[in-house]
Amino acid sequence: MREYTEGTKTIVKKVICNQCGKEIKIDDSTASAEWLAVDKSWGYFSGKDGETHSFDLCEECYDKLIRGFVLPATVEEQNELL
Numbered sequence: 001m002r003e004y005t006e007g008t009k010t011i012v013k014k015v016i017c018n019q020c021g022k023e024i025k026i027d028d029s030t031a032s033a034e035w036l037a038v039d040k041s042w043g044y045f046s047g048k049d050g051e052t053h054s055f056d057l058c059e060e061c062y063d064k065l066i067r068g069f070v071l072p073a074t075v076e077e078q079n080e081l082l
């Protein structure tokens with residue numbers, strides 16, 4: 001769950017994991033924080049047409065989630081640009 005700075009819809013003030021309720025430390029910037037942010041706008045062919053669902057998971061809860069997958073998440077090494 002994201003709380004935004006008053007009057008904005010883009011400047012994140014606080015992030016709380018929807019699964020465990022732990023606050024995800026973002027300090028002064030979201031750039032230094034790691035978590036899974038999901039924003040899904042459901043379309044016409046779903047049972048949730050016109051709804052946008054959002055949630056946030058801390059890294060520990062993300063790990064628990066993917067351990068429940070029948071097929072593992074695809075993991076690729078990121079190539080850092082030098």
Ligand SMILES: [Zn+2]
Pocket residue numbers: 017018019020021022057058059060061062
């Ligand atoms: Zn969590």
